[in-house]
Amino acid sequence: MRVLAIMCHPDDMELCCSGTLIKYKKLGHEVIVCHAANGNMGHVLIMPDELKEIRRNEVQKAAALAGFEVISADIGDLTINSANEEQLKKIIRVIRYARPDVIITHYPEDYCSDHNELSKLVFKASFDASCPHFMPELGKATDVTPIYYADTDMGMKFVPTEYVDITEEMNLKEEMLACHKSQVVWLKDHDGIDAIEMQRILAAERGGQCGVKYAEAFLPLIASQRMRTYRVLP
Numbered sequence: 603m604r605v606l607a608i609m610c611h612p613d614d615m616e617l618c619c620s621g622t623l624i625k626y627k628k629l630g631h632e633v634i635v636c637h638a639a640n641g642n643m644g645h646v647l648i649m650p651d652e653l654k655e656i657r658r659n660e661v662q663k664a665a666a667l668a669g670f671e672v673i674s675a676d677i678g679d680l681t682i683n684s685a686n687e688e689q690l691k692k693i694i695r696v697i698r699y700a701r702p703d704v705i706i707t708h709y710p711e712d713y714c715s716d717h718n719e720l721s722k723l724v725f726k727a728s729f730d731a732s733c734p735h736f737m738p739e740l741g742k743a744t745d746v747t748p749i750y751y752a753d754t755d756m757g758m759k760f761v762p763t764e765y766v767d768i769t770e771e772m773n774l775k776e777e778m779l780a781c782h783k784s785q786v787v788w789l790k791d792h793d794g795i796d797a798i799e800m801q802r803i804l805a806a807e808r809g810g811q812c813g814v815k816y817a818e819a820f821l822p823l824i825a826s827q828r829m830r831t832y833r834v835l836p
C-alpha cells in the first residue's frame with residue numbers, strides 16, 4: 603500500500619500518527635508524509651524565516667529515523683485556508699504525486715484553525731484529485747482515497763472507532779518527537795510542558811481503551827467511495 607499522511611505543522615505527524623506510520627513501514631508499505639505548514643510561527647524568540655529552516659531540518663532528521671519520504675507544502679503557519687485555491691492546488695499536487703491507497707490527516711474539529719482548515723482542504727483535494735479534467739497540469743488523476751482522521755490534541759472531542767497497537771513503535775515515536783528540539787525544549791523550559799510525556803499519557807489512555815499498552819486512535823471518514831472491504835490501518 604501507499605500511505606500518505608498530510609499533517610499540518612512539522613511535529614504533528616510525530617504527535618498524532620507516527621507510531622502507525624512506523625508500523626506501516628515495518629510491514630513493507632510506502633510512507634509519504636506531507637507537512638502542509640512550515641512551522642514558522644512556532645516560537646517566541648526565533649524569528650519566522652530562521653525558524654522555518656530549523657524546523658525543516660528537524661523534520662528531515664525525524665523522518666530519516668523511520669525511513670519516511672517527506673514533502674513540505676510550505677504554507678505559512680496560521681494561514682491554512684480551505685477556500686484558498688493556491689493551497690488546494692498544492693495539496694492536489696501532493697496527492698497525485700503520492701497516489702495513496704489511504705490518507706491520514708487531522709480531524710476537522712481539532713484545537714486550532716490550521717488543523718481544521720487542512721482537514722477540509724484534504725477532503726476536497728482528495729476528491730478533486732480523482733477528476734481527470736480538473737487541473738490536469740497537477741498530475742494524473744487518482745482514485746477516491748479512504749481518509750482516516752488522527753486523534754485530536756489530548757484527545758478532546760474525539761471518540762475513536764479504530765485503534766493501532768503502537769507498543770513496539772513507542773520508543774521510535776518518542777525519538778522522532780525529540781528531533782523537534784525547537785518545540786520540545788522550548789515548551790519544557792518556557793511553559794513547563796513536557797510534550798513527550800503528554801503524548802505518552804494519551805497513547806496509554808488510548809491503549810487502555812483497546813487492551814494494549816500504547817495505541818494511536820483514528821476515525822474513518824464515512825462516505826461513499828471511501829470505504830474498503832478490508833482493514834486499511836495496520
Ligand SMILES: [Zn+2]
Nearest residue numbers: 610611614717
Ligand atoms: Zn499543529
